[in-house]
Amino acid sequence: MPGNQVVIYGHSGSGKSTLLENILYRTYDKQVNTNCMKDMTFEEVILDAFDQLQEFYVGEVTNNKKTKVDVKAKADYLAIQAQIGAVYENAVGQKQVRMLPPQLTPQNLGRLLGQSGYCWVLEDFHKIEGEEKEKLAQMMKVFVNLSLKHKDLKIVALGAVNTARQVVKSDKEMRKRVSEIHVDLMExxxxxxxxxxxxxxxxxxxxxxxxxxxxxxxxxxxxxxxxxxxxxxxxxxxxxxxxxxxxxxxxxxxxxxxxxxxxEEDTLRDAFDSALKIEKIESTLRVLVAQECNGAHIEDLYQHAKDHNIRVSKKKLKEDLENLEKEEFGELVKLEDNSQKYSFIDPFYRSFAMAYFEEKDSQTKRGRLNDKELIELLNTAMRVVKENYNFE
Missing domain, CATH: 1.10.8 (Helicase, Ruva Protein; domain 3)
Incomplete structure (x- = not known):
């Protein structure tokens, strides 16, 4: 929809980036890519996009949207660039930190992007946290308004399963201003x-x-x-x-x-380490690992828990599974949209979970493990998985 900003979301490895690349290849010659990271600030995101526009405004590399550089826009860009070079803050240990000059507002960045014909892609948007994410959602709203004049102005936020929900939650007015594209798992x-x-x-x-x-x-x-x-x-x-x-x-x-x-050894181990940070998560993982590879509905999972005396409420089970879909908790689990079944994101995670519980149940100690015991158990589970796949 014209003027709307775009959110593309789905599981890691589902093909979001490939889909976006194919679409942008047909629409935009040039794009600005910002790789969002944990603890990244709103100001750092703005500066990253601004820096990448140097190719257009300083190098004067044109594209299919803009065949010439607007003289006034170039002058504005160079003026802001000079201000960035002059404004630094001395932090602890005399570290030089780049500061956002007053002239580099979301409105001015939007105008510069609109004049350049570049699309702005925010990769891993879900990694931006709290107040910083709210600021980015508000900036998207600014871009919607600016797109009335700059028709090519577009932000594409690329992220995990709940990304679209996070954008709307950060700013309720974005509900009708964001086009959501869900990249399903492949058949x-x-x-x-x-x-x-x-x-x-x-x-x-x-x-x-x-x-x-x-x-x-x-x-x-x-x-x-x-x-x-x-x-x-x-x-x-x-x-x-x-x-x-x-x-x-x-x-x-x-x-x-x-x-x-x-x-994938480190990824597997780190994912489970993250998942085990959820309070009393083991009951939910035990229920899930007992299912077939293609998973089960929430009702069937809860029934299995009751049948096998695994103490977990249906509410807790659902909350745990939703958390296990998130990257911060290892993204171990997926919910298949068509079947509405929960399962491990890939069979290797299920194999690891099975090995983990087999090893844990074989030990005499019961109760919560300390950090050292947990690391040893995860390492043992990894060795079992390697043996199962004949890794030497």
């Missing part, structure tokens, strides 16, 4: 198409049975499919289109899975 046939197209390009053969196995491990995430297929090819020294076709087998997949576990 099995869509994951298969990745494998089929890649096989055709490289002149390799991955039979239907092997494709099904890769699809199962991918669990709807394009990033896992790409990684597994890449590792299979890398192990076979396939780096370009082959003159003669090569056929892969189960052993090749097993090697790739082993390598995948090795590469």
């Amino acid at each position: 099995p046939d869509e994951i298969k198409q990745i494998i089929i197209k890649g096989s055709e390009v490289l002149n390799i053969i991955i039979d239907d049975g092997l494709q099904d196995d890769i699809v199962r491990y991918s669990n709807g995430l394009a990033s896992i499919c790409h990684k597994i297929c890449y590792l299979m090819c890398s192990s076979a020294f396939v780096t370009e289109t082959l003159d003669e076709p090569v056929e892969f087998n189960t052993e090749d997949l097993q090697k790739a899975l082993s390598e995948y576990v090795k590469d």
Whole structure:
């Protein structure tokens, strides 16, 4: 919708960035990309975008939206740039900190972006916290108003599952001013198409049975499919289109899975470490790990808890699962929109959870683990997962 700002959200690895790149490639020649990070301030976000406009206003590199540089806009840019160079704050230890000059307001940044024809992409928007996020939501509202004059002015916020909700929550007036695009997890046939197209390009053969196995491990995430297929090819020294076709087998997949576990070891461990920070989360994880790979509905999960004397209320179960979808708590879990089933985000996380509880239950000690015991248990669980995938 004209004037609306855009929020694209979905699980990590679901293909948000790829989707956005394909859309922007057809619409904008140039874009400003800001990689949002934890503890990043509103001022730092503004400065990052402003700095990247130097290519247009100083280098005078034009694009399909703007074939010439507006003289007044360039003068404004250079004046603000000079102010940034002059305004520093001495922090502890004489560290030089760049300060936002009074002239670099959201309105002025919006005008400069609008005059440049650049689109502004805020990647990992969900990592911006609290008051800083509220300021960014208010800035989006400013951009909506400015877009009446600058039709190409657009912010695209790219983030995790709850990003759109966070923007609206930060500023209620944004409810009708944000276009939300949810990137769903891929269907099995869509994951298969990745494998089929890649096989055709490289002149390799991955039979239907092997494709099904890769699809199962991918669990709807394009990033896992790409990684597994890449590792299979890398192990076979396939780096370009082959003159003669090569056929892969189960052993090749097993090697790739082993390598995948090795590469993702720190991610797996850190994710569970984050998840275990949720108060009394183990009951919910025990219920979920007992389900099939494709997960279960909340009612079935609660019924399993009652049947197996796992002490957790339905309300607590739902709250835990919603928290486990968030990056701050490891993003272990996904909710499938169509089936409304909760499951682990990928089968490797489920394997790790199973190993964790098997090891914990085999120990004589009961009750809360101290930090050292928790680290030892996570390391042991990781070793079990490696053994399960034949990693040497």
